[in-house]
Amino acid sequence: MTSYPATLQMFIDGEWIAEGEAGTMAVLNPATGGVIGHCPKASPAQLDRALKAAGDAFPGWSRTSGAERHAVLRRAADLMRERAGDIAKVITAEMGKPRAQAVGEITSAADVIDFLGEEAKRRGGRLIPTRGNQLIAQIVTHEPIGPAVLLTPWNFPVNLPAKKIGGALAAGCTAILKPAENTPASAQMLVQCFVDAGLPKGVLNLVHGDPGPVAEHLIASPVTRKVSFTGSTAIGKQLGALAASHMKRFTPELGGHAPVIVSKNAELERAVMMCASTKFRNAGQVCVSPTRFLVAREIYDRFVAEFARYASGLKVGDAGADETVEMGPLAHARRIAAMEQVVADTGGNRGEVVAGGKAIAGSGFFFEPTVIANPAPDSRFMTEEPFGPVAGIVPFDAIEDAVGIANSLRYGLAAYAFSANLDEAHYLGRALRAGMVGINQLIVSSPETPFGGVGDSGFGSEGGEEGYLAFTDTKLVMMAKAGG
Numbered sequence: 019m020t021s022y023p024a025t026l027q028m029f030i031d032g033e034w035i036a037e038g039e040a041g042t043m044a045v046l047n048p049a050t051g052g053v054i055g056h057c058p059k060a061s062p063a064q065l066d067r068a069l070k071a072a073g074d075a076f077p078g079w080s081r082t083s084g085a086e087r088h089a090v091l092r093r094a095a096d097l098m099r100e101r102a103g104d105i106a107k108v109i110t111a112e113m114g115k116p117r118a119q120a121v122g123e124i125t126s127a128a129d130v131i132d133f134l135g136e137e138a139k140r141r142g143g144r145l146i147p148t149r150g151n152q153l154i155a156q157i158v159t160h161e162p163i164g165p166a167v168l169l170t171p172w173n174f175p176v177n178l179p180a181k182k183i184g185g186a187l188a189a190g191c192t193a194i195l196k197p198a199e200n201t202p203a204s205a206q207m208l209v210q211c212f213v214d215a216g217l218p219k220g221v222l223n224l225v226h227g228d229p230g231p232v233a234e235h236l237i238a239s240p241v242t243r244k245v246s247f248t249g250s251t252a253i254g255k256q257l258g259a260l261a262a263s264h265m266k267r268f269t270p271e272l273g274g275h276a277p278v279i280v281s282k283n284a285e286l287e288r289a290v291m292m293c294a295s296t297k298f299r300n301a302g303q304v305c306v307s308p309t310r311f312l313v314a315r316e317i318y319d320r321f322v323a324e325f326a327r328y329a330s331g332l333k334v335g336d337a338g339a340d341e342t343v344e345m346g347p348l349a350h351a352r353r354i355a356a357m358e359q360v361v362a363d364t365g366g367n368r369g370e371v372v373a374g375g376k377a378i379a380g381s382g383f384f385f386e387p388t389v390i391a392n393p394a395p396d397s398r399f400m401t402e403e404p405f406g407p408v409a410g411i412v413p414f415d416a417i418e419d420a421v422g423i424a425n426s427l428r429y430g431l432a433a434y435a436f437s438a439n440l441d442e443a444h445y446l447g448r449a450l451r452a453g454m455v456g457i458n459q460l461i462v463s464s465p466e467t468p469f470g471g472v473g474d475s476g477f478g479s480e481g482g483e484e485g486y487l488a489f490t491d492t493k494l495v496m497m498a499k500a501g502g
């Protein structure tokens with residue numbers, strides 16, 4: 019049973035608004051394919067109200083002390099923890115992940131909000147020594163950049179908005195959140211935590227609608243000073259071009275196709291279990307999901323067999339109806355079509371599907387946990403981000419060859435390696451080209467650490483002090499004695 023909100027709403031200038039002047043869009047439960055709600059779509063006039071609210075609230079919020087902002091953010095984080103059970107049910111209903119994963123998402127989002135709120139109290143500037151006698155101070159500060167537009171996807175419908183909201187509000191910015199079309203209630207419940215924490219009117223606004231026109235309207239507005247986007251590389255490039263044409267600061271967190279190098283020196287049993295269980299978390303719909311497994315030839319056959327056995331044994335189903343389900347559906351029907359295309363092109367006769375490989379018949383958008391052994395270098399799988407429950411495993415002979423394959427794509431979000439040899443582990447940590455590298459484990463995210471990619475995976479970071487600084491402008495004050 020889910021307690022899905024009876025009414026889906028926007029939040030503009032301190033007011034909940036159920037009526038979308040541009041109509042409504044249906045929200046589906048991906049586990050059943052059934053409609054669970056109707057979401058209002060903002061008209062250009064409603065978007066302008068949100069922009070005005072964010073613009074009007076900015077002078078007041080940006081002048082609050084870090085301690086005041088921290089107090090509100092900490093209350094919001096506490097409310098998220100208190101409400102985690104209810105919010106988790108909504109996440110599961112909207113995008114299908116099992117409840118335990120949804121609760122984990124919410125509590126880690128609360129930790130991020132806490133950390134960024136604390137950063138508002140900690141973050142000072144710099145006093146730089148002067149060269150001559152005439153100057154007495156060179157002071158560097160970090161000023162809130164202005165109203166921010168936050169565009170977020172559906173795979174972590176609370177955590178990704180929370181990272182952006184936390185950074186923006188902690189730094190003293192106001193914000194307009196436009197969440198994914200298929201997860202509006204998750205965002206609504208998150209925003210409600212900030213409202214109930216006492217956030218002043220206009221500081222945080224929530225709008226819904228068709229992503230292209232809404233993003234274009236919000237980015238083009240002179241009110242907007244910063245755009246933060248998480249989503250695909252293709253859309254990130256479009257939005258980056260638009261932001262640049264209006265001279266807006268832009269942080270893109272985009273796709274990835276994370277390689278995992280498993281050396282012959284790795285602890286095989288541990289590595290294969292960690293790799294297989296992490297790969298299918300969130301049905302593989304994770305930008306840092308380990309996906310291209312490059313395994314030393316000496317251990318390749320055992321790795322493939324164990325991985326395929328794990329994948330074939332996973333319980334797939336409607337996680338909202340059955341708590342023992344380990345992997346839920348994909349987010350929508352388009353993802354099923356995308357998986358079918360990936361599996362159809364494994365590279366001629368070379369690649370072999372050793373587990374799964376098909377959509378699961380019946381209602382909902384389910385795809386079997388899938389393992390492709392030895393996909394060809396030019397196959398669709400090896401060159402395009404699958405963003406779903408499909409893993410590929412490729413043997414290698416020399417560790418340098420594995421690094422070459424790992425670094426061969428334009429993506430550079432996360433990369434991982436397993437080796438119990440210290441020299442090799444250090445070499446791999448240095449040689450892998452990615453914004454985040456995990457060695458002997460598959461976690462590259464914590465509230466205190468920066469999260470972001472290089473190359474086609476984007477630039478800039480969320481989380482850590484970088485997640486706060488992303489919403490600031492650097493300002494210098496050079497001061498001389500009056501009268502020289």
Ligand code: NAD
Nearest residue numbers: 170171172173198229230233249250253271272273305405
């Ligand atoms: P999609 O491109 O239709 O949508 C992905 C997200 O981008 C949605 O949240 C959507 O609201 C937003 N979006 C789409 N068009 C937009 C536009 N013109 N302006 C602003 N926002 C826009 O794809 P999908 O099938 O829903 O998702 C799969 C793809 O999205 C994958 O290729 C994956 O790389 C990417 N994705 C990445 C992340 C991530 O964490 N980096 C998260 C979710 C999706």
